[in-house]
Amino acid sequence: MEILPYPHPALRWKSKPILEINDDLRRVVAEMFELMYAAKGIGLAANQVGLPYRLFILNLSADPEVKDEEIVFINPDILKRKGSTEGEEGCLSFPGMYGQVKRAAKVDIEAFDLKGECFEYSLDELAARAVQHESDHLDGVLFIDRMTETARRELDPVIGDFETQFRRWQAEGRFGSDEVLKRELLSLEPKSPEKKTK
Numbered sequence: 001m002e003i004l005p006y007p008h009p010a011l012r013w014k015s016k017p018i019l020e021i022n023d024d025l026r027r028v029v030a031e032m033f034e035l036m037y038a039a040k041g042i043g044l045a046a047n048q049v050g051l052p053y054r055l056f057i058l059n060l061s062a063d064p065e066v067k068d069e070e071i072v073f074i075n076p077d078i079l080k081r082k083g084s085t086e087g088e089e090g091c092l093s094f095p096g097m098y099g100q101v102k103r104a105a106k107v108d109i110e111a112f113d114l115k116g117e118c119f120e121y122s123l124d125e126l127a128a129r130a131v132q133h134e135s136d137h138l139d140g141v142l143f144i145d146r147m148t149e150t151a152r153r154e155l156d157p158v159i160g161d162f163e164t165q166f167r168r169w170q171a172e173g174r175f176g177s178d179e180v181l182k183r184e185l186l187s188l189e190p191k192s193p194e195k196k197t198k
Protein backbone atom coordinates (compact mmCIF):
# COMPACT_ATOMS: atom_id res chain seq x y z
CA MET A 1 0.00 0.00 0.00
CA GLU A 2 1.23 3.47 -0.86
CA ILE A 3 -0.21 6.96 -1.08
CA LEU A 4 -1.14 7.44 -4.72
CA PRO A 5 -0.29 10.65 -6.52
CA TYR A 6 -2.61 12.64 -8.75
CA PRO A 7 -3.87 11.81 -11.39
CA HIS A 8 -4.10 8.12 -10.41
CA PRO A 9 -7.64 7.01 -11.39
CA ALA A 10 -8.35 5.94 -7.78
CA LEU A 11 -8.54 9.65 -6.95
CA ARG A 12 -11.46 10.09 -9.37
CA TRP A 13 -13.29 6.95 -8.26
CA LYS A 14 -16.64 7.10 -6.50
CA SER A 15 -16.09 4.74 -3.61
CA LYS A 16 -18.56 2.13 -2.44
CA PRO A 17 -19.93 1.61 1.09
CA ILE A 18 -18.14 -0.85 3.33
CA LEU A 19 -20.31 -3.90 4.00
CA GLU A 20 -18.35 -5.63 6.73
CA ILE A 21 -16.01 -4.48 9.48
CA ASN A 22 -13.51 -7.27 9.95
CA ASP A 23 -9.81 -7.94 10.63
CA ASP A 24 -8.89 -7.15 7.02
CA LEU A 25 -10.41 -3.71 7.37
CA ARG A 26 -8.70 -3.16 10.73
CA ARG A 27 -5.37 -4.01 9.10
CA VAL A 28 -6.09 -1.58 6.25
CA VAL A 29 -6.87 1.20 8.75
CA ALA A 30 -3.69 0.53 10.76
CA GLU A 31 -1.60 0.67 7.59
CA MET A 32 -3.33 3.87 6.48
CA PHE A 33 -2.44 5.53 9.80
CA GLU A 34 1.20 4.51 9.34
CA LEU A 35 1.32 5.97 5.84
CA MET A 36 -0.43 9.15 6.94
CA TYR A 37 1.99 9.75 9.81
CA ALA A 38 5.01 8.99 7.63
CA ALA A 39 3.77 11.65 5.19
CA LYS A 40 3.00 14.07 8.05
CA GLY A 41 -0.67 14.35 7.05
CA ILE A 42 -3.73 14.93 9.20
CA GLY A 43 -6.17 12.96 7.05
CA LEU A 44 -6.18 10.16 4.50
CA ALA A 45 -8.99 8.65 2.44
CA ALA A 46 -9.10 5.02 1.25
CA ASN A 47 -9.17 6.22 -2.38
CA GLN A 48 -5.71 7.66 -1.82
CA VAL A 49 -4.27 4.21 -1.15
CA GLY A 50 -6.15 2.63 -4.06
CA LEU A 51 -9.06 1.16 -2.12
CA PRO A 52 -12.53 2.11 -3.40
CA TYR A 53 -14.06 2.10 0.09
CA ARG A 54 -16.06 4.81 1.84
CA LEU A 55 -13.51 5.22 4.60
CA PHE A 56 -11.16 7.93 5.80
CA ILE A 57 -9.03 8.55 8.84
CA LEU A 58 -8.03 11.70 10.71
CA ASN A 59 -5.58 12.79 13.34
CA LEU A 60 -5.59 16.56 13.43
CA SER A 61 -2.48 16.57 15.65
CA ALA A 62 -0.53 14.64 12.93
CA ASP A 63 1.24 13.08 15.94
CA PRO A 64 1.25 9.26 16.13
CA GLU A 65 1.70 9.53 19.92
CA VAL A 66 -1.64 11.34 20.28
CA LYS A 67 -3.86 8.27 19.86
CA ASP A 68 -7.02 9.87 21.23
CA GLU A 69 -7.07 12.21 18.22
CA GLU A 70 -7.27 9.25 15.84
CA ILE A 71 -10.71 8.98 14.28
CA VAL A 72 -11.87 6.40 11.73
CA PHE A 73 -14.87 7.35 9.59
CA ILE A 74 -16.60 4.40 7.92
CA ASN A 75 -19.42 5.14 5.44
CA PRO A 76 -19.52 8.80 6.52
CA ASP A 77 -22.36 11.11 5.67
CA ILE A 78 -22.30 14.90 6.02
CA LEU A 79 -25.77 15.67 7.33
CA LYS A 80 -25.61 19.44 7.53
CA ARG A 81 -23.36 22.25 6.27
CA LYS A 82 -23.46 25.79 7.59
CA GLY A 83 -21.75 29.02 6.58
CA SER A 84 -18.75 29.48 4.34
CA THR A 85 -15.06 29.98 4.95
CA GLU A 86 -11.88 30.10 2.91
CA GLY A 87 -8.61 28.53 4.00
CA GLU A 88 -5.43 26.88 2.82
CA GLU A 89 -5.43 23.14 2.14
CA GLY A 90 -2.92 20.56 1.07
CA CYS A 91 -3.41 16.94 0.02
CA LEU A 92 -1.09 13.95 0.38
CA SER A 93 -1.83 13.07 -3.26
CA PHE A 94 -0.38 16.46 -4.31
CA PRO A 95 2.78 16.59 -2.17
CA GLY A 96 4.02 20.11 -1.52
CA MET A 97 1.08 21.89 -3.14
CA TYR A 98 -1.20 24.20 -1.17
CA GLY A 99 -4.10 26.44 -2.18
CA GLN A 100 -7.09 28.39 -0.90
CA VAL A 101 -10.29 26.35 -0.80
CA LYS A 102 -13.79 27.44 0.05
CA ARG A 103 -15.68 25.16 2.46
CA ALA A 104 -18.69 25.21 4.74
CA ALA A 105 -17.70 26.67 8.11
CA LYS A 106 -19.54 24.04 10.16
CA VAL A 107 -20.66 20.52 9.42
CA ASP A 108 -22.54 17.74 11.13
CA ILE A 109 -21.15 14.36 10.13
CA GLU A 110 -22.30 10.85 10.89
CA ALA A 111 -20.22 7.70 10.42
CA PHE A 112 -19.45 4.26 11.82
CA ASP A 113 -16.36 3.43 13.83
CA LEU A 114 -14.27 0.24 13.73
CA LYS A 115 -16.59 -1.37 16.27
CA GLY A 116 -19.51 -0.80 13.92
CA GLU A 117 -21.02 1.85 16.16
CA CYS A 118 -22.61 4.92 14.65
CA PHE A 119 -21.39 8.31 15.89
CA GLU A 120 -22.10 11.92 15.04
CA TYR A 121 -19.94 15.05 15.38
CA SER A 122 -20.68 18.72 14.99
CA LEU A 123 -17.42 20.22 13.74
CA ASP A 124 -15.96 23.60 12.89
CA GLU A 125 -12.58 25.11 11.98
CA LEU A 126 -9.84 22.65 10.92
CA ALA A 127 -11.91 19.56 11.76
CA ALA A 128 -14.81 20.74 9.58
CA ARG A 129 -12.41 21.52 6.72
CA ALA A 130 -10.67 18.16 7.03
CA VAL A 131 -13.83 16.04 6.98
CA GLN A 132 -15.13 17.92 3.94
CA HIS A 133 -11.82 17.40 2.13
CA GLU A 134 -11.75 13.68 3.00
CA SER A 135 -15.46 13.09 2.28
CA ASP A 136 -14.92 14.63 -1.15
CA HIS A 137 -12.18 12.06 -1.83
CA LEU A 138 -14.76 9.28 -1.44
CA ASP A 139 -16.73 10.82 -4.31
CA GLY A 140 -13.66 11.30 -6.48
CA VAL A 141 -13.72 15.05 -5.85
CA LEU A 142 -10.39 16.77 -5.20
CA PHE A 143 -9.42 20.03 -3.54
CA ILE A 144 -8.29 21.39 -6.91
CA ASP A 145 -11.95 21.19 -7.99
CA ARG A 146 -12.96 23.47 -5.15
CA MET A 147 -10.10 25.96 -5.18
CA THR A 148 -10.72 29.64 -5.62
CA GLU A 149 -10.25 30.76 -9.21
CA THR A 150 -7.07 32.66 -8.37
CA ALA A 151 -5.50 29.70 -6.57
CA ARG A 152 -6.44 27.31 -9.35
CA ARG A 153 -5.00 29.54 -12.07
CA GLU A 154 -1.78 29.96 -10.12
CA LEU A 155 -1.42 26.21 -9.51
CA ASP A 156 -2.36 24.99 -12.98
CA PRO A 157 1.30 24.54 -14.04
CA VAL A 158 2.04 22.57 -10.85
CA ILE A 159 -0.98 20.35 -11.49
CA GLY A 160 0.34 19.88 -15.03
CA ASP A 161 3.67 18.75 -13.61
CA PHE A 162 1.92 16.12 -11.47
CA GLU A 163 0.17 14.86 -14.61
CA THR A 164 3.38 14.71 -16.64
CA GLN A 165 5.18 12.87 -13.83
CA PHE A 166 2.40 10.30 -13.44
CA ARG A 167 2.25 9.60 -17.21
CA ARG A 168 6.03 9.14 -17.13
CA TRP A 169 5.69 6.63 -14.27
CA GLN A 170 3.03 4.78 -16.26
CA ALA A 171 5.33 4.65 -19.29
CA GLU A 172 8.11 3.29 -17.06
CA GLY A 173 5.78 0.67 -15.59
CA ARG A 174 5.74 1.95 -12.02
CA PHE A 175 1.95 2.25 -12.47
CA GLY A 176 -0.28 0.38 -14.91
CA SER A 177 -2.27 2.09 -17.62
CA ASP A 178 -5.46 3.90 -16.58
CA GLU A 179 -7.44 1.00 -18.00
CA VAL A 180 -5.56 -1.58 -15.92
CA LEU A 181 -5.79 0.57 -12.78
CA LYS A 182 -9.54 1.05 -13.25
CA ARG A 183 -10.05 -2.69 -13.66
CA GLU A 184 -8.17 -3.23 -10.38
CA LEU A 185 -10.35 -0.67 -8.61
CA LEU A 186 -13.50 -2.33 -9.86
CA SER A 187 -12.29 -5.71 -8.58
CA LEU A 188 -11.55 -4.21 -5.15
CA GLU A 189 -15.01 -2.74 -4.61
CA PRO A 190 -16.78 -4.18 -1.55
CA LYS A 191 -19.19 -6.89 -2.63
CA SER A 192 -21.95 -8.57 -0.70
CA PRO A 193 -21.52 -12.37 -0.30
CA GLU A 194 -24.38 -13.24 -2.71
CA LYS A 195 -22.88 -11.03 -5.41
CA LYS A 196 -19.52 -12.81 -5.09
CA THR A 197 -21.00 -16.19 -6.05
CA LYS A 198 -22.65 -14.88 -9.21
Ligand code: ZN
Pocket (backbone or CB within 6 Å): 090, 091, 092, 093, 133, 137
Ligand atom coordinates in the same frame (compact mmCIF):
# COMPACT_ATOMS: atom_id res chain seq x y z
ZN1 ZN B 1 -6.59 14.92 0.02
